[in-house]
Amino acid sequence: MEPLPLHLCKPYKLSSILNRLYSLIHVTALTSLIYYRVSSLASTPLASLPAQLLVFALELLLSLLWLLNQAYLWNPVSRRVFPERLPENEQNLPAIDVFICTADPKKEPPLEVMNTVLSAMALDYPSKKLHVYLSDDAGSALTLLALRQACAFASSWLPFCRRFGIKTRCPKRKYELFKEHIRIAEEEKSSATDKINPSIVEVIIDKSDDEVRTNQVEMPLLVYVSREKRPPHPHHFKAGALNCLLRVSSILSNSPYILVLDCDMYCNDPTSAKQAMCFHLDPKLSPSLAFVQFPQKFHNISSNDIYDSQLRTTFQVRWPGMDGIQGPMLSGTCFYMKREALYGIFLQKELHHLKESFGPSNELIISLQRSNQRKTIGNGTLSSTLQQEAQFLASYNYETNTLWGKQARYLYKSLIEDYFTGFILHCKGWKSVFCNPSRSAFLGSATSSLNDTLVQGTRWNCGLLEVTFSKCSPPLYGLSRMPLLQTMCYSYYALQPFYSLPLWCLASVPQLCLINGISLYPKVSSPWFVIFSSIFLCSLLKHLVDVLVTGGSVQTWCNEQRIWMIKSLTCYTYGTIDAILKCFGMKQPCFSPTNKVSDDEQAKLHQLGMAWRKDTGLVPASVALLSFVLSIIFLLLGSVVLSSKFGSGDFGNGSGGDGHGGVGHSGGDGHSGGGGHSDGDEGNVGGDDGNGSGDGRGGHASDGSGGGGGAVAAAAAATAAMAAMATAATMAIMTATTATTATTMTAATATTAVTMTAAAAMTASAYMAAAEDT
Numbered sequence: 001m002e003p004l005p006l007h008l009c010k011p012y013k014l015s016s017i018l019n020r021l022y023s024l025i026h027v028t029a030l031t032s033l034i035y036y037r038v039s040s041l042a043s044t045p046l047a048s049l050p051a052q053l054l055v056f057a058l059e060l061l062l063s064l065l066w067l068l069n070q071a072y073l074w075n076p077v078s079r080r081v082f083p084e085r086l087p088e089n090e091q092n093l094p095a096i097d098v099f100i101c102t103a104d105p106k107k108e109p110p111l112e113v114m115n116t117v118l119s120a121m122a123l124d125y126p127s128k129k130l131h132v133y134l135s136d137d138a139g140s141a142l143t144l145l146a147l148r149q150a151c152a153f154a155s156s157w158l159p160f161c162r163r164f165g166i167k168t169r170c171p172k173r174k175y176e177l178f179k180e181h182i183r184i185a186e187e188e189k190s191s192a193t194d195k196i197n198p199s200i201v202e203v204i205i206d207k208s209d210d211e212v213r214t215n216q217v218e219m220p221l222l223v224y225v226s227r228e229k230r231p232p233h234p235h236h237f238k239a240g241a242l243n244c245l246l247r248v249s250s251i252l253s254n255s256p257y258i259l260v261l262d263c264d265m266y267c268n269d270p271t272s273a274k275q276a277m278c279f280h281l282d283p284k285l286s287p288s289l290a291f292v293q294f295p296q297k298f299h300n301i302s303s304n305d306i307y308d309s310q311l312r313t314t315f316q317v318r319w320p321g322m323d324g325i326q327g328p329m330l331s332g333t334c335f336y337m338k339r340e341a342l343y344g345i346f347l348q349k350e351l352h353h354l355k356e357s358f359g360p361s362n363e364l365i366i367s368l369q370r371s372n373q374r375k376t377i378g379n380g381t382l383s384s385t386l387q388q389e390a391q392f393l394a395s396y397n398y399e400t401n402t403l404w405g406k407q408a409r410y411l412y413k414s415l416i417e418d419y420f421t422g423f424i425l426h427c428k429g430w431k432s433v434f435c436n437p438s439r440s441a442f443l444g445s446a447t448s449s450l451n452d453t454l455v456q457g458t459r460w461n462c463g464l465l466e467v468t469f470s471k472c473s474p475p476l477y478g479l480s481r482m483p484l485l486q487t488m489c490y491s492y493y494a495l496q497p498f499y500s501l502p503l504w505c506l507a508s509v510p511q512l513c514l515i516n517g518i519s520l521y522p523k524v525s526s527p528w529f530v531i532f533s534s535i536f537l538c539s540l541l542k543h544l545v546d547v548l549v550t551g552g553s554v555q556t557w558c559n560e561q562r563i564w565m566i567k568s569l570t571c572y573t574y575g576t577i578d579a580i581l582k583c584f585g586m587k588q589p590c591f592s593p594t595n596k597v598s599d600d601e602q603a604k605l606h607q608l609g610m611a612w613r614k615d616t617g618l619v620p621a622s623v624a625l626l627s628f629v630l631s632i633i634f635l636l637l638g639s640v641v642l643s644s645k646f647g648s649g650d651f652g653n654g655s656g657g658d659g660h661g662g663v664g665h666s667g668g669d670g671h672s673g674g675g676g677h678s679d680g681d682e683g684n685v686g687g688d689d690g691n692g693s694g695d696g697r698g699g700h701a702s703d704g705s706g707g708g709g710g711a712v713a714a715a716a717a718a719t720a721a722m723a724a725m726a727t728a729a730t731m732a733i734m735t736a737t738t739a740t741t742a743t744t745m746t747a748a749t750a751t752t753a754v755t756m757t758a759a760a761a762m763t764a765s766a767y768m769a770a771a772e773d774t
Helices: 013-041 046-073 110-121 141-164 176-188 237-252 272-280 312-323 339-348 351-358 362-367 384-393 417-427 450-468 484-506 509-515 528-549 554-569 571-583 600-607 621-648 707-737 742-773
Strands: 007-011 077-081 096-102 130-136 200-203 221-226 257-262 289-293 335-338 431-434 442-444
Touching: 013 046, 013 528, 046 312, 046 484, 046 509, 077 272, 077 312, 096 110, 096 237, 110 130, 110 141, 110 257, 130 141, 130 237, 141 221, 200 384, 221 237, 237 257, 237 362, 237 384, 237 417, 257 272, 257 339, 272 289, 272 335, 289 417, 312 431, 312 484, 312 528, 312 554, 335 339, 351 362, 362 384, 417 431, 417 450, 417 484, 450 484, 450 554, 450 571, 484 509, 484 554, 484 571, 528 554, 554 571
Parallel strands: 096 130, 096 257, 130 221, 289 431
Antiparallel strands: 007 077, 200 221, 257 335, 289 335
């Protein structure tokens, strides 16, 4: 009799059918649009040909991104686990190493880091099978002291959790003494560290003599690791820290499975380890399974989620879709990785090949042939020989002339090591699964300010393009190594930053063409107009349906549309520029940890759904001056153009059919890609006296007065001018993004918005007054 399965996989059949039907309809519409563009090029005047070709190229790019995005919707699945079916003897479970990374005690408060450490130590898993490693890239004495205090507190906290079955094992209120010790340490010790950090590896043990300690509470192994850093030698940021932990843990515990957590992502469900083992211990799935990915969820999300911090599309739409192909991408945190998958085929090579790949450490080479051997002496410390070996593995030059970060382990050459590493694992044939239980397995802190959100997004998109520009570019490298749909999923993220180009162009080119009488889109009366409008409306409707199905609201849909547009014009643009500069060696790689220090006032406004915060920062004179100058330029330019048009009567002789806005292809997760609505056929029909203009709705002006056409033309010009103002505002906001502080960013954004709104209102009033006079 076969044992009961440890997990079940259920496909979303109805959702898959509806998604494929929608894709078929949308592809038909896109094919019609492309046919219209190609057939109309032959009759396009030479003067307007460049604009037509540019818009056509942008529409093709948006169509390609939409097509790649459909791979996520092709075969979504859900999974259910049965931890109670695991072996009854828990000592038969495989060991797990937990990796937690922190880099800056100023941005990542030690108290929050210790919450994560304690929650990991309190996992519902045999203590002898659990080993927790904290990597401190800052080499902070404060973090080390806080870890020692956390170890002492854990001797009381862990038995309490196990005795009373506490679910949320990240302590919040019942450790005031522990918090007080940390607070005193923060006052006495400086968080500033030297740029040169020596390597430190210390096994943390509880040296207190209280009653709890005398009871010999069984504790997981807790290790502090601070790798050596010597500028200008590259240390490769988080990927380098994870590889250092991988080496050190290999000679101390060498567990076959690894849980990776960000320093603010605490364990909300202690059974997550057993849930992951339901996949890793499945004899049919395990041989090819590299990692189990859990969704990232956050405890400080506002009800409106104005910044889309919950990443709804990623974890509720795309990852379940990839799970039905070859598995989701590696997401940086909240995943259980198989160590063998990171080592790869190098384990099967001869000794000299192993040293070329893993480095000169004999202890590390020996550890490759065994697993799960905790190496500590009687009092819980390391022997002097093992201590020196661990520090050697954490030295800055250990990776020199090896393959660490190049062909195996956590890969370098990108700021987002998770995307790159997961991509290479999938190219090698490994699979992954997505586990999304009803109770959140992990909870973290989401960004609660616009500045942090945009800076984080810029880093992500820069890292994506670093992979795209490398020899392992997903559209090319993955095509022959992965299923087609899996390649499309990775290619979508690889090309995602290029959304910035269509949005910037479609925010300005159609308006300029409208003012200059260049037709880009079909007339409203033309059957082809139905194609353009249906593409735009269907994209918006599809996104709205996805939001509602996944438990969102119309307000959520509006927020996602807004933040996607903001990110496309800022994060995607700056990420692209950074990646290009790095590609040509004009900029050095840099990594700034996301600020996780809580601001009570900011958090309160964020929970209320407010993007603005009280600020005392000063706006740089250059930003304020740029905002004012751009406003005046667009105001004067629009006035001159309007005056010349009315003076010569050009609006009465309009060429007709000038729409404005983009085609409206789906922007990734259903967002509209830049407009997609038409202003009608301004002045497309001549009057009886030969000077008449159209009425803006396809009618005739038999009296030749042209008044209606003039009003509509003025309104269209006003709309174009306001769009130009919005573009200028976005440029000023982007300039403000380069400011060094969040307060400066917020103040600059607010000032720019006020300035641009006033200028746009003045321009619109002037245009409408001119139309009435005419």
